[in-house]
Amino acid sequence: MALSLQSLKSHFPIFIHRPELVYLDSAATSQKPKVVIASITDFYEKENANIHRGLYEISSKATERYEKVRTKVADFIRAEAPNTVAFTKGTTESINIVAQSFLKRILKAGDNVVISAMEHHANLIPWQQVCAQCNAELRVIPVNKDGDLMLEEVSTLINKNTKLVAVTHISNVLGTINPIEEIISIAHKRNIPILVDGAQSVGHTPIDVQKLNLDFLVFSAHKMFGPLGTGVLYCKKELTSGVHPFNFGGGSIRDVALNHTEFMDYPNNLEAGTANIPGVIGLGVAIDFIQSLDLKEAEDYVSLMTTSFREGLKSIGKIKVMGNPKKSGGIISFNVNDIHPHDVASFLASSSIAVRAGHHCAQPLHKAMDTSASVRASFSIYNTKEDVENTIASLIELKKFWS
């Protein structure tokens, strides 16, 4: 039976220790449910051992649990097989792997990579740098003032020299849910692989990589109720042979001589060194937690919170919300009059309201939307109607104080 969303706060210990906390920064990192935290402690207390190495009970148990999560992740994103899933440090590392260990080997001078103007720096800088290294060109799908991608431009940006398209599923600033099906189909018409940054979407909206016919999907455990420091790279089966080692070291090899190494196949070739085992175990438990919810209901609930916050902002007046996308998730960025986002965030913080202020690792997007910084509120399943009301009330008080 699905967990009731009304009583969800009690599953997150942070709200027991800090009952006053209004946490509106889930796009930065989500809070962790008790079960996830307990699974990490449990591992260290009862089963701590390295994987793929020891011939004793707790080591084989750790290996089994680690590999079971690979299967769980594969099932969760509807991947064709567990060995399409590599564990990484997070979304950023996953993207860097695709840039340096896949794309760099095929990118030549005169080629290009297509991204969008609303990318997080993590889905921009790795492409910008690999393009600079290979004398290739970085092309950018522009964003309109509503915060939607100008897809009509894509057909002129993509050409026979495009080697990869990389776009975010949900914008970490505007909340825009991009029509990735459409972008994937445009790229695939020209046989161009596509990477989707799922940092803000996986675990919050159902994803089926096979149905989408996605080539690469990257995401982080910590934004989907899992632990910090663990992420995933999904690579479509037929492309895995093109993904080469990123870090070199033990655990990723088949045979080593002093002057030569034969590496294991993907994904093991990417997992050199001791893995973040409790991180992966915690990710598995986070997926169980998500699956104990009705994800569609959870999505609707977050959308309801976000819409009522958007309306609350409108009612205050003189608040400029960034964009008004056709479809959006639980993220809203805004500016209050001429009050700098930092001053807004400090003011809200004094009422225990946690929001983000700055450019949220998306400087080019802020530039495109003609602003330097913004305040970002992001919602999750543990937020309540009271959270929204308290934040709006605090913003009204802020405006009074600054007038």
Place this chain on the structure above:
Amino acid sequence: MVDVKILYSKVIKDQNERPYHFEKRNDSTAIVKAYNPICGDRFELYLSHDGMNIQQVYFHGFGCAISKASTSLLVRAIEGKTMGEAMNICEKFLEFMDKKTAFDLVNLTDEFLAFKTVHDFPERYDCATLSFRELSKFLGSIESK
């Protein structure tokens, strides 16, 4: 929890709303960039100097009330000073913000005391000190030449 309103004293609010010499200049002899990549604060300080004497200073850019007010006070304080005196002002203010020394009434005017409240808001330390840190780096590079 300390009430955030004490952070925004009259001095800080006034300096934020009516900053001193807040204007882009293209006739300066040196530009000091005070950028904070984390939060996106971006100020430029336009110095007109003759040898080691700072004759006129303007600044322009984008930042929160705390960083704007502190930069405004800094700009006003170093005008007409020597580079050494300006360095002293930066150092004394930074030492005070770092809680290393008591407030220095010899080098700093009492308006700078408004930033004492930042001691209670460590997350705003970077805002209050941004321009002082960048200016002192610039002055240090001149002195070492």
